Amino acid sequence: MKQRPTIKDVAKRAKVSLSTVSLVINNKGYVSQSTREKVERVIRELGYHPTRSARDLALRKSGNIGFILTNDHFTQSEPFYTKIFLGAEFEAQKHDYYILLTTVEKKFDSLNSIPRFLKEQNVDGVLIAGQVSIELIAYISSMNIPIVLIDYDVENHKHSTVLMNNYRGTQLAVEHLLELGHKEIGFLGGDLDHPSIYQRYLGYKDSLDNAGIIIKDSWISAKEPDTKQQDGYNAARAFLNNGESLPTAIIAANDAMAIGCLRHFTEAGIKVPDDISLIGFDNIERSYHVKPPLTTIDVNKFEMGETAVRTLTETIINGNGYVNHIKIPVTLIVRESTDKNVDHHIKKRTHHK
Template identity: 45%
Template sequence: MSNRGTHTATIRDVAAEANVSISTVSLVLNGKGNVSEETRARVLQVATQLGYVPRQAARNLAARRSGNVGFVLRDDHFTRSEPFYTRIFLGTEFEARHQNLYVLLTTIPRHYHPGEHTPRFLRERNVDGILVAGKVDPAFLEEARGTGVPIVLIDFEWDDLPAFVINNQAGAREAVEHLIERGHRRIALLGADLDHPSLRDRLDGYRLALSAAGLPVDEHLLITDDADPTYSTGYRLAGRLLTLDPPPTAVFCVNDALALGVLDQARQRGIPVPERLAVLGFDDVERAAEAAPPLTTVRVFKEHLGELAMRHLHTLIEAPPEETSRFERGRHVVRVNTELVVRGST
């Protein structure tokens, strides 16, 4: 082993000393590639003896960075059967790999108490930025913002934090216009948790579509609840929907979970879909295509949403402090377009 004195070791030095290529050293240090255990052990030994620090790690050390990013969502969002936020998380993970970042996933309760529920990485200041997916208690956002690390929201809007959301209003409007084009005039809306900005925007899109077609918004056709927009909520609200007199010929549900509940309630009551009731959802979860009949819905590009949010968070982490000031109100939200997917339920 040569003595390099005060010379700062480079990846080229490690490769030469271990008698391997630079690409092999890179694969070993990044834990990738088909490298034999013998070669892997030799490269790691040489890197340690030379005191080699990979460039990214050196930058992180100089900037006092951890190389970690926190991903936070509510525990009841994470445990639901429909993997909406799981898909978003996968998107952030794919992008994080490109940026040499590690994603630390954690969940918080619906009712958050700072200190009692503070995520470990936040207590230990072990992240360079935070992604928050879905609706969370503002108490957490206040606490997280107090640490000074960049925060990016996904599928939720709060104060002036940067947010990446679905173009919910446009997607809902296109969905209801599809029902109108199919000849429906008595179109109900089935919704829950409409305090959530995304779901409220879908209600607005429903109203806009009716208004543009010269159709009145009949408040009796708005079947809503404060509960979470789950399958069981949809099944329960469908009981109210299907007893309306005169009945609607179509229903737009603010998410697929609600729509799947409507389909099952209609089937139990012997109401054929779409012959007597057209049903349309939003999100295009995996179960939508497998429903009976297959659910017409609005596709949300979930992985892409996660990728965009992670890319922006990385930009905030790398930007000088003077460039990471808050967005101006009204200019801090990026809306990602959707796609109508027509299936058998309409």
């Protein structure tokens, strides 16, 4: 196996010094036209290409960016972060970066939670997707490595973030329902401590406020501990048992909860959308296959990944301190779980049975 040529071979063959070759490769300093051409010719002849690790060592950088997420994401059925990752991967390729992927435990453990690529100084910047421990973020931050957070917002706004426009999402949902003639619109949330969910709640609340509608407490459910299907199911039951009349439409914090809610409604004989309209959020695969298909809010995950990489490379170039908060637009997907508010008095009777 014959060795690949090094910069030395190029220099020898072109009868110039190592440094000159380096200058040509990097388009730096002063090199006369003639020697530049000579060197370039030799490079072509030899099929030379600089070796990554040598260059990295000399430049004290890596050409990689790290992608961190908690290890439960990939095992989830919904490929949310997978799509973000792919978007990032493609954008990174454009900027001549490679992405090193790693997963970490949800809870921080200073021994094991530090991704290897950080210890090895093998990344120039880091993408963090979803809710990782703030200790880890702080640790990376303390190493002075640029960070971009995706779909997760920490309180201090020290790092750039790429979020979906949660607020705008529920706003769209409310607008859609208002157009359909609904006035009594509920919100089925889970854990309001989660920033995204809270934003969705706010978008809902503000929109109704602006429409001059006074929200009744009984329209809102936010007692469930999480935002999974089961929580939606439970929340739906709570709705039915609170002694108050149901709103004519419900916006769920996400599709999973909406689907759980839908299931309970179906069991309880409440028809969606005839008796009540229902909107989800996230546009997960299943929201399309459920009966009836869910009206929901979609965000382009691929674009989130792309944008994150673009932001990160800019931070790498411009140095830290460059902070950017980007909201990726969302769109309303109208399917069959929402319908006109025909006559809500009939409905009240229906679900009081």
